[in-house]
Amino acid sequence: MESLKLQGRILTSADGEDFEKALQRNSALSVLPAKYVVQPATYSDIPPVLAFATSQKPPLEIAVKCGGIHTSTWSSTNGGIVIDMTSLHAVNVSEDKQSVTVQGGAVWGNVYEECKKAGIDVVGSPLWFVGVSGFLLGGGYGPLSGERGLAVDNIISAKVILADGRIVQTSATEEPDLFWAIRGGGGRFGILAEVQLKAFPSVAPITSGVIVYPGTEIVNVLKLIKEWSATQSGKEKISISFARSGPQSQPSIMILPWVSEDHDGTRSATVLAPFKEGPVKPVFEKTHASPDMLAVSHGADASFASAPKRFSIRGAFVADFYEELILEVWDRWVKFTENPDVKASGVMWDLTKSDKICEVKSTDTAMPIRERNYWVGVQGRTNNPEADAAIKEFLSSTITFIREKNAALSGKDYGFWMNMSEGDEKPEDVYGANLPRLREVKTKYDPRNIFSKGVPILPL
Numbered sequence: 001m002e003s004l005k006l007q008g009r010i011l012t013s014a015d016g017e018d019f020e021k022a023l024q025r026n027s028a029l030s031v032l033p034a035k036y037v038v039q040p041a042t043y044s045d046i047p048p049v050l051a052f053a054t055s056q057k058p059p060l061e062i063a064v065k066c067g068g069i070h071t072s073t074w075s076s077t078n079g080g081i082v083i084d085m086t087s088l089h090a091v092n093v094s095e096d097k098q099s100v101t102v103q104g105g106a107v108w109g110n111v112y113e114e115c116k117k118a119g120i121d122v123v124g125s126p127l128w129f130v131g132v133s134g135f136l137l138g139g140g141y142g143p144l145s146g147e148r149g150l151a152v153d154n155i156i157s158a159k160v161i162l163a164d165g166r167i168v169q170t171s172a173t174e175e176p177d178l179f180w181a182i183r184g185g186g187g188r189f190g191i192l193a194e195v196q197l198k199a200f201p202s203v204a205p206i207t208s209g210v211i212v213y214p215g216t217e218i219v220n221v222l223k224l225i226k227e228w229s230a231t232q233s234g235k236e237k238i239s240i241s242f243a244r245s246g247p248q249s250q251p252s253i254m255i256l257p258w259v260s261e262d263h264d265g266t267r268s269a270t271v272l273a274p275f276k277e278g279p280v281k282p283v284f285e286k287t288h289a290s291p292d293m294l295a296v297s298h299g300a301d302a303s304f305a306s307a308p309k310r311f312s313i314r315g316a317f318v319a320d321f322y323e324e325l326i327l328e329v330w331d332r333w334v335k336f337t338e339n340p341d342v343k344a345s346g347v348m349w350d351l352t353k354s355d356k357i358c359e360v361k362s363t364d365t366a367m368p369i370r371e372r373n374y375w376v377g378v379q380g381r382t383n384n385p386e387a388d389a390a391i392k393e394f395l396s397s398t399i400t401f402i403r404e405k406n407a408a409l410s411g412k413d414y415g416f417w418m419n420m421s422e423g424d425e426k427p428e429d430v431y432g433a434n435l436p437r438l439r440e441v442k443t444k445y446d447p448r449n450i451f452s453k454g455v456p457i458l459p460l
């Protein structure tokens with residue numbers, strides 16, 4: 001490996017702390033003992049590493065890491081090579097401010113810093129530490145999605161490093177099949193080296209924060225949300241979070257609002273009045289206007305810093321605001337989190353207005369869910385390894401329940417969401433009707449399946 005003479009770094013266990021640090025991920029459950037961690041300094045560092053890995057007997061597994069946030073082990077490898085893209089995190093705003101070019105190792109915080117300086121916004125993650133590449137490859141639901149669609153719907157072009165070492169440009173007119181596949185089909189077609197995103201005038205000021213109610217009020221709170229959803233615009237969304245809070249760790253229902261272009265505070269005052277001053281009284285509320293996405297994306301830093309590190313998520317979609325389904329999941333979650341080892345586990349319902357997302361057809365990009373939808377993430381957290389099995393069971397049974405109940409209520413099976421999956425989902429449940437085309441594209445661009453991590457897409 002040393003003979004490759006890369007400009008970037010090659011780390012092995014001989015590098016001690018640096019190597020150990022490079023293996024760390026957002027979740028302690030995502031860490032695996034790689035043989036090498038390569039941190040490329042230029043795109044040209046990467047093809048020789050791919051050639052080296054595939055020339056070994058047996059070939060070394062390749063895992064690609066951006067933010068390291070996905071709660072699977074896809075950006076890690078047991079005994080193989082991690083291509084850790086994090087040194088490649090440059091962000092450039094075009095002169096006309098219509099687009100932003102981002103390197104494949106950046107996190108959204110890198111992007112928002114440059115957007116802030118330029119007075120623009122892009123469709124990105126609500127959290128600064130999420131990697132740009134992983135987020136995009138799985139579709140990307142961001143706070144701007146209500147107005148602008150999914151993050152993948154706002155990719156203009158991308159530079160991809162292929163399995164055979166070629167570095168290609170892809171867009172609607174260049175390598176269009178590859179461009180289609182990377183917009184929702186995951187990292188199994190090549191390494192995202194660079195991506196050009198559409199930019200928009202800043203949506204700030206943005207009002208966000210948290211409004212907390214006791215769990216005993218859940219039926220009434222859901223009524224308020226249902227009423228709000230009837231007149232919801234793309235410039236506002238609410239996330240509902242089930243979390244235990246306070247000294248007694250009581251079940252609480254939290255509302256995390258988002259109101260953009262809230263120039264004089266009147267829009268948020270109108271939207272949030274029923275939640276703050278209505279018949280149901282919050283036990284705590286703190287909302288405020290932020291000057292830009294960078295500030296908003298740091299809003300949850302304190303709670304993430306203290307959260308247990310054995311963390312996993314499974315996600316699915318629902319077709320409507322089904323109070324009955326939400327209440328059944330609430331009951332399951334309350335019961336499960338009575339165990340103190342897992343009390344930090346939660347459920348998040350993201351109520352982004354999906355009209356804009358549905359303007360794109362389910363076969364236009366690899367991201368298949370293009371009918372009315374909201375996403376839900378079931379999150380397990382513990383510090384106790386002995387609770388891992390119980391969390392796994394809770395996540396798996398609850399997400400399957402949500403999927404099946406949604407199908408029964410709506411007549412539509414939305415399957416599971418790659419951005420919040422564990423890797424044991426069936427490919428057809430994640431890629432839907434797009435799976436056959438994804439396999440054709442895989443056969444063209446990675447016939448030996450060297451990018452093998454993620455929900456499987458096998459060459460034909």
Ligand SMILES: Cc1cc2nc3c(=O)[nH]c(=O)nc-3n(C[C@H](O)[C@H](O)[C@H](O)COP(=O)(O)OP(=O)(O)OC[C@H]3O[C@@H](n4cnc5c(N)ncnc54)[C@H](O)[C@@H]3O)c2cc1C
Nearest residue numbers: 066067068069070074104131133134135140141187191192
């Ligand atoms: C707390 C939390 C909140 C979240 N909220 C949202 C949300 O609001 N909306 C949403 O859409 N998602 C959300 N997610 C999911 C998140 O977008 C995914 O987990 C995403 O994969 C993270 O990207 P990453 O680059 O940090 O991950 P990584 O773990 O680095 O990578 C994830 C996958 O992408 C591949 N990959 C990474 N970089 C590259 C590259 N350059 N080229 C090719 N493949 C690559 C990896 O191999 C791996 O398969 C959330 C996750 C968490 C933990």
